[in-house]
Amino acid sequence: MSTARDLPAVVFDLDGTLVDSEPAYFEAGRRLLAAHGVDGFGWEEHAAFIGIGTRETLRALRERYALDAPLEELLAEKNRLYLELARTSAAAFPEMRAFTSMLAERGVPMAVASGSSRAAIEAVLAGAGLDDRLPVRVSAEEVARGKPEPDVFLEAARRLGVSPAACVVVEDAPPGARAARAAGMRCIAVPYVEGTSGDPAFRAADLLFPGGQREFTARAAYDWLTGAAGGTR
Structure with missing residues:
Protein backbone atom coordinates (compact mmCIF):
# COMPACT_ATOMS: atom_id res chain seq x y z
CA MET A 1 0.00 0.00 0.00
CA GLU A 22 -19.10 31.19 -10.10
CA PRO A 23 -22.71 32.47 -9.74
CA ALA A 24 -21.47 34.91 -7.10
CA TYR A 25 -18.61 36.01 -9.36
CA PHE A 26 -21.03 36.53 -12.22
CA GLU A 27 -23.42 38.60 -10.13
CA ALA A 28 -20.57 40.70 -8.71
CA GLY A 29 -19.33 41.41 -12.23
CA ARG A 30 -22.81 42.22 -13.49
CA ARG A 31 -23.39 44.68 -10.64
CA LEU A 32 -19.98 46.27 -11.13
CA LEU A 33 -20.52 46.85 -14.84
CA ALA A 34 -24.06 48.13 -14.28
CA ALA A 35 -22.71 50.65 -11.77
CA HIS A 36 -20.42 51.92 -14.54
CA GLY A 37 -23.16 52.17 -17.13
CA VAL A 38 -22.80 48.78 -18.81
CA ASP A 39 -26.08 46.84 -18.99
CA GLY A 40 -26.80 43.39 -20.36
CA PHE A 41 -23.71 41.57 -19.12
CA GLY A 42 -24.80 37.93 -19.35
CA TRP A 43 -23.68 34.51 -18.19
CA GLU A 44 -22.25 33.54 -21.58
CA GLU A 45 -19.95 36.55 -21.56
CA HIS A 46 -18.94 35.78 -17.99
CA ALA A 47 -18.27 32.13 -18.85
CA ALA A 48 -15.59 33.15 -21.33
CA PHE A 49 -13.52 34.43 -18.39
CA ILE A 50 -13.94 31.42 -16.09
CA GLY A 51 -10.50 30.25 -14.99
CA ILE A 52 -8.85 33.60 -15.69
CA GLY A 53 -7.76 35.78 -12.79
CA THR A 54 -9.93 38.65 -11.60
CA ARG A 55 -7.32 41.25 -12.50
CA GLU A 56 -6.89 39.90 -16.03
CA THR A 57 -10.67 39.69 -16.47
CA LEU A 58 -11.24 43.26 -15.36
CA ARG A 59 -8.40 44.51 -17.53
CA ALA A 60 -10.12 42.96 -20.56
CA LEU A 61 -13.58 44.25 -19.60
CA ARG A 62 -12.25 47.73 -18.90
CA GLU A 63 -10.80 47.86 -22.39
CA ARG A 64 -13.86 46.29 -24.03
CA TYR A 65 -16.27 48.77 -22.50
CA ALA A 66 -13.90 51.76 -22.40
CA LEU A 67 -14.37 52.23 -18.65
CA ASP A 68 -12.77 55.35 -17.19
CA ALA A 69 -12.24 54.00 -13.68
CA PRO A 70 -8.68 52.85 -12.88
CA LEU A 71 -8.10 49.10 -12.83
CA GLU A 72 -7.25 49.06 -9.11
CA GLU A 73 -10.51 50.83 -8.31
CA LEU A 74 -12.51 48.32 -10.34
CA LEU A 75 -10.66 45.47 -8.69
CA ALA A 76 -11.41 46.73 -5.19
CA GLU A 77 -15.07 47.29 -6.07
CA LYS A 78 -15.44 43.83 -7.64
CA ASN A 79 -13.83 42.16 -4.62
CA ARG A 80 -16.14 44.03 -2.24
CA LEU A 81 -19.24 42.98 -4.19
CA TYR A 82 -18.03 39.41 -4.48
CA LEU A 83 -17.24 39.06 -0.78
CA GLU A 84 -20.72 40.28 0.14
CA LEU A 85 -22.21 37.51 -2.00
CA ALA A 86 -19.71 34.69 -1.48
CA ARG A 87 -19.65 34.72 2.31
CA THR A 88 -23.17 33.31 2.36
CA SER A 89 -23.69 31.70 -1.05
CA ALA A 90 -20.54 29.73 -1.93
Whole structure:
Protein backbone atom coordinates (compact mmCIF):
# COMPACT_ATOMS: atom_id res chain seq x y z
CA MET A 1 0.00 0.00 0.00
CA SER A 2 1.30 3.44 -0.91
CA THR A 3 2.02 5.86 1.92
CA ALA A 4 1.25 9.57 2.07
CA ARG A 5 4.91 10.17 1.27
CA ASP A 6 4.47 8.24 -1.98
CA LEU A 7 1.43 10.24 -3.06
CA PRO A 8 1.65 13.56 -4.89
CA ALA A 9 0.59 16.81 -3.26
CA VAL A 10 -2.77 18.09 -4.52
CA VAL A 11 -3.27 21.72 -5.53
CA PHE A 12 -6.89 22.80 -5.95
CA ASP A 13 -8.27 25.65 -7.94
CA LEU A 14 -11.01 27.27 -5.85
CA ASP A 15 -13.88 28.80 -7.81
CA GLY A 16 -15.86 26.26 -9.81
CA THR A 17 -13.59 23.45 -8.63
CA LEU A 18 -13.79 23.20 -4.85
CA VAL A 19 -16.78 25.49 -4.41
CA ASP A 20 -19.67 26.59 -6.61
CA SER A 21 -18.83 30.29 -6.41
CA GLU A 22 -19.10 31.19 -10.10
CA PRO A 23 -22.71 32.47 -9.74
CA ALA A 24 -21.47 34.91 -7.10
CA TYR A 25 -18.61 36.01 -9.36
CA PHE A 26 -21.03 36.53 -12.22
CA GLU A 27 -23.42 38.60 -10.13
CA ALA A 28 -20.57 40.70 -8.71
CA GLY A 29 -19.33 41.41 -12.23
CA ARG A 30 -22.81 42.22 -13.49
CA ARG A 31 -23.39 44.68 -10.64
CA LEU A 32 -19.98 46.27 -11.13
CA LEU A 33 -20.52 46.85 -14.84
CA ALA A 34 -24.06 48.13 -14.28
CA ALA A 35 -22.71 50.65 -11.77
CA HIS A 36 -20.42 51.92 -14.54
CA GLY A 37 -23.16 52.17 -17.13
CA VAL A 38 -22.80 48.78 -18.81
CA ASP A 39 -26.08 46.84 -18.99
CA GLY A 40 -26.80 43.39 -20.36
CA PHE A 41 -23.71 41.57 -19.12
CA GLY A 42 -24.80 37.93 -19.35
CA TRP A 43 -23.68 34.51 -18.19
CA GLU A 44 -22.25 33.54 -21.58
CA GLU A 45 -19.95 36.55 -21.56
CA HIS A 46 -18.94 35.78 -17.99
CA ALA A 47 -18.27 32.13 -18.85
CA ALA A 48 -15.59 33.15 -21.33
CA PHE A 49 -13.52 34.43 -18.39
CA ILE A 50 -13.94 31.42 -16.09
CA GLY A 51 -10.50 30.25 -14.99
CA ILE A 52 -8.85 33.60 -15.69
CA GLY A 53 -7.76 35.78 -12.79
CA THR A 54 -9.93 38.65 -11.60
CA ARG A 55 -7.32 41.25 -12.50
CA GLU A 56 -6.89 39.90 -16.03
CA THR A 57 -10.67 39.69 -16.47
CA LEU A 58 -11.24 43.26 -15.36
CA ARG A 59 -8.40 44.51 -17.53
CA ALA A 60 -10.12 42.96 -20.56
CA LEU A 61 -13.58 44.25 -19.60
CA ARG A 62 -12.25 47.73 -18.90
CA GLU A 63 -10.80 47.86 -22.39
CA ARG A 64 -13.86 46.29 -24.03
CA TYR A 65 -16.27 48.77 -22.50
CA ALA A 66 -13.90 51.76 -22.40
CA LEU A 67 -14.37 52.23 -18.65
CA ASP A 68 -12.77 55.35 -17.19
CA ALA A 69 -12.24 54.00 -13.68
CA PRO A 70 -8.68 52.85 -12.88
CA LEU A 71 -8.10 49.10 -12.83
CA GLU A 72 -7.25 49.06 -9.11
CA GLU A 73 -10.51 50.83 -8.31
CA LEU A 74 -12.51 48.32 -10.34
CA LEU A 75 -10.66 45.47 -8.69
CA ALA A 76 -11.41 46.73 -5.19
CA GLU A 77 -15.07 47.29 -6.07
CA LYS A 78 -15.44 43.83 -7.64
CA ASN A 79 -13.83 42.16 -4.62
CA ARG A 80 -16.14 44.03 -2.24
CA LEU A 81 -19.24 42.98 -4.19
CA TYR A 82 -18.03 39.41 -4.48
CA LEU A 83 -17.24 39.06 -0.78
CA GLU A 84 -20.72 40.28 0.14
CA LEU A 85 -22.21 37.51 -2.00
CA ALA A 86 -19.71 34.69 -1.48
CA ARG A 87 -19.65 34.72 2.31
CA THR A 88 -23.17 33.31 2.36
CA SER A 89 -23.69 31.70 -1.05
CA ALA A 90 -20.54 29.73 -1.93
CA ALA A 91 -20.82 26.04 -1.00
CA ALA A 92 -18.34 23.21 -1.42
CA PHE A 93 -19.19 20.60 -4.03
CA PRO A 94 -20.05 17.47 -2.00
CA GLU A 95 -17.69 15.12 -3.85
CA MET A 96 -14.87 17.64 -3.62
CA ARG A 97 -15.43 17.89 0.13
CA ALA A 98 -15.27 14.10 0.29
CA PHE A 99 -12.06 14.09 -1.78
CA THR A 100 -10.35 16.55 0.55
CA SER A 101 -11.44 14.37 3.49
CA MET A 102 -9.85 11.28 1.92
CA LEU A 103 -6.63 13.17 1.25
CA ALA A 104 -6.55 14.65 4.76
CA GLU A 105 -6.97 11.20 6.29
CA ARG A 106 -3.89 10.03 4.37
CA GLY A 107 -1.91 13.12 5.30
CA VAL A 108 -1.57 14.25 1.68
CA PRO A 109 -0.29 17.86 1.42
CA MET A 110 -2.92 20.15 -0.09
CA ALA A 111 -3.07 23.76 -1.23
CA VAL A 112 -5.40 26.21 -2.97
CA ALA A 113 -4.08 28.24 -5.92
CA SER A 114 -6.61 30.72 -7.24
CA GLY A 115 -7.07 33.77 -9.42
CA SER A 116 -9.17 35.29 -6.63
CA SER A 117 -7.93 37.80 -4.09
CA ARG A 118 -6.50 36.56 -0.80
CA ALA A 119 -9.50 37.98 1.06
CA ALA A 120 -11.90 36.16 -1.28
CA ILE A 121 -10.06 32.86 -0.90
CA GLU A 122 -10.19 33.07 2.88
CA ALA A 123 -13.85 34.13 2.97
CA VAL A 124 -14.97 31.38 0.60
CA LEU A 125 -13.01 28.63 2.36
CA ALA A 126 -14.39 29.74 5.71
CA GLY A 127 -17.95 29.90 4.38
CA ALA A 128 -17.61 26.45 2.83
CA GLY A 129 -16.11 24.97 6.00
CA LEU A 130 -12.79 24.09 4.33
CA ASP A 131 -10.47 26.66 5.88
CA ASP A 132 -8.91 24.30 8.45
CA ARG A 133 -8.27 21.64 5.82
CA LEU A 134 -6.51 23.91 3.32
CA PRO A 135 -4.18 26.29 5.17
CA VAL A 136 -1.75 26.70 2.23
CA ARG A 137 -3.22 29.30 -0.15
CA VAL A 138 -1.85 31.25 -3.07
CA SER A 139 -3.67 34.18 -4.66
CA ALA A 140 -2.92 35.62 -8.08
CA GLU A 141 -2.31 38.87 -6.17
CA GLU A 142 0.85 37.28 -4.75
CA VAL A 143 2.52 36.34 -8.03
CA ALA A 144 3.61 38.19 -11.16
CA ARG A 145 1.19 36.53 -13.60
CA GLY A 146 -2.20 34.88 -13.31
CA LYS A 147 -3.49 31.79 -15.10
CA PRO A 148 -2.94 30.53 -17.79
CA GLU A 149 0.62 31.27 -16.68
CA PRO A 150 1.94 28.75 -14.12
CA ASP A 151 2.98 31.19 -11.38
CA VAL A 152 0.28 30.39 -8.77
CA PHE A 153 0.90 26.66 -9.07
CA LEU A 154 4.66 27.00 -8.86
CA GLU A 155 4.31 29.14 -5.77
CA ALA A 156 1.96 26.57 -4.22
CA ALA A 157 4.55 23.85 -4.77
CA ARG A 158 7.21 26.04 -3.19
CA ARG A 159 5.06 26.67 -0.10
CA LEU A 160 4.26 22.98 0.19
CA GLY A 161 7.96 22.18 -0.01
CA VAL A 162 7.63 19.81 -2.96
CA SER A 163 8.74 19.84 -6.59
CA PRO A 164 6.21 20.74 -9.30
CA ALA A 165 6.52 17.21 -10.68
CA ALA A 166 5.28 15.93 -7.31
CA CYS A 167 1.99 17.86 -7.60
CA VAL A 168 -1.40 17.14 -9.13
CA VAL A 169 -3.66 20.09 -9.93
CA VAL A 170 -7.47 19.88 -9.81
CA GLU A 171 -9.00 22.37 -12.24
CA ASP A 172 -12.34 23.29 -13.80
CA ALA A 173 -11.27 25.65 -16.60
CA PRO A 174 -8.97 25.41 -19.64
CA PRO A 175 -6.69 28.31 -18.57
CA GLY A 176 -6.04 26.52 -15.28
CA ALA A 177 -5.35 23.22 -17.02
CA ARG A 178 -2.89 25.00 -19.31
CA ALA A 179 -1.24 26.61 -16.28
CA ALA A 180 -0.86 23.21 -14.63
CA ARG A 181 0.79 21.78 -17.72
CA ALA A 182 3.11 24.80 -17.97
CA ALA A 183 4.08 24.26 -14.33
CA GLY A 184 5.08 20.67 -15.07
CA MET A 185 2.26 19.27 -12.95
CA ARG A 186 -0.28 16.56 -13.67
CA CYS A 187 -3.91 17.63 -13.90
CA ILE A 188 -7.32 16.29 -12.93
CA ALA A 189 -9.81 18.18 -15.09
CA VAL A 190 -13.41 18.67 -13.92
CA PRO A 191 -14.98 21.08 -16.46
CA TYR A 192 -17.35 23.60 -14.95
CA VAL A 193 -18.83 24.83 -18.22
CA GLU A 194 -20.81 22.30 -20.24
CA GLY A 195 -19.31 21.68 -23.62
CA THR A 196 -15.70 22.62 -22.79
CA SER A 197 -14.51 19.06 -22.12
CA GLY A 198 -13.22 18.87 -25.69
CA ASP A 199 -10.89 21.82 -25.20
CA PRO A 200 -7.30 20.76 -26.00
CA ALA A 201 -6.17 21.74 -22.51
CA PHE A 202 -8.69 19.32 -21.02
CA ARG A 203 -7.97 16.57 -23.55
CA ALA A 204 -4.32 16.76 -22.48
CA ALA A 205 -5.22 16.34 -18.80
CA ASP A 206 -4.06 13.21 -17.01
CA LEU A 207 -7.55 12.47 -15.70
CA LEU A 208 -10.66 13.99 -17.28
CA PHE A 209 -14.24 13.90 -16.03
CA PRO A 210 -16.06 15.09 -19.18
CA GLY A 211 -19.34 15.54 -17.32
CA GLY A 212 -17.78 17.86 -14.76
CA GLN A 213 -19.11 17.83 -11.22
CA ARG A 214 -22.06 15.57 -12.10
CA GLU A 215 -19.55 12.88 -13.11
CA PHE A 216 -16.71 13.53 -10.68
CA THR A 217 -16.47 11.23 -7.67
CA ALA A 218 -14.02 11.41 -4.82
CA ARG A 219 -13.42 7.66 -5.04
CA ALA A 220 -12.51 7.73 -8.74
CA ALA A 221 -10.08 10.61 -8.23
CA TYR A 222 -8.58 9.03 -5.12
CA ASP A 223 -8.17 5.64 -6.79
CA TRP A 224 -6.44 7.25 -9.75
CA LEU A 225 -4.17 9.22 -7.42
CA THR A 226 -3.14 6.12 -5.51
CA GLY A 227 -2.66 4.10 -8.70
CA ALA A 228 -5.61 1.82 -8.06
CA ALA A 229 -7.29 2.95 -11.27
CA GLY A 230 -4.33 1.88 -13.37
CA GLY A 231 -3.18 4.92 -15.32
CA THR A 232 -5.10 7.74 -16.95
CA ARG A 233 -8.64 8.01 -18.08
